[in-house]
Amino acid sequence: MDETTTQGLPPLLLGTYTPKMDAKGRMALPAKFRNQLGAGLVMARGQERCIYLLPINEFRRLAVQIQHTSMGDRSAREYLRVFLSGAVDQEPDRQGRILIPPMLREYAHLDGDVAVIGVGTRAEIWDAKTWQEYLADKEEGYSDIADDVLPAVDV
Template sequence: MVDEQSPAAQDSAAPSAGVSALLEGLPPLLLGTYTPKIDAKGRMALPAKFRSQLGQGLVMARGQERCVYLLPFDEFRRIAGQIQRTSVGNKAAREYLRVFLSGAVDQQPDKQGRVLVPQMLRDYADLGSDVVVIGVGTRAELWNKDAWERYLAEKEEGYADIADDVLPEVEF
């Protein structure tokens, strides 16, 4: 007897129809830590779990703490729109917008799921071949591997200590 399952049942990673309906319209939720390589031509394969969320295209931009943001198009537009609404009379917002948008580059992954990390952004984040991609909710961040390890080691110390300040209303 052949056990015929639906495609969703065969693929445990696929959300059920009910979950898909609930998630429709919400921004992607990018999670986890991945260690792809940047090749000699500056290309990096997007983590497989991010390809469906970022795979239609993304924007790379200068991030905070010398990382590179990987943003789905819709999320990039949302952030840029918020900054632009405040920028007319706010000098700090104008300056931030100039730096943020001048370093932004839209990308379409190739058939292998690779994107070109522009030299300007590789220089900004000191990216060599060893990199880390982390999911940070509605965006991913691309880090120099050594810089990420130092950052994480430094911040993990205070992780529990700042929970009450950052998450006062969230109960675990």
């Protein structure tokens, strides 16, 4: 996609990739994600035991949005504490690799084979086997979920 057509818009991260993670927890970002994530990114605990990868601007937007509700909402305060306490900012090295900290590797049960999926404005890192099980389970009800999630579209 031409950068001039996407200027000012958040990234659009799509697809599934299976890079290898080495023993030190380093993993090469998918090439298609490198430019979209920018020079810096934030890794944080995601739902269902995955790791979120967010461009810094998207992470800031999300954190501010949660913080605006957190003062009077106990659930939002608790979520924000867990979310931010596990967040790590990072810049990919010259080979496009990132280091997944031990705390996040443990949280997501990562020990070798990983799946990196694009989810619009963020990417997620999953244990490859866990991702395959999750996907197989959710694909069964994909059509039913679409009826609940997608708005009615006039054709």
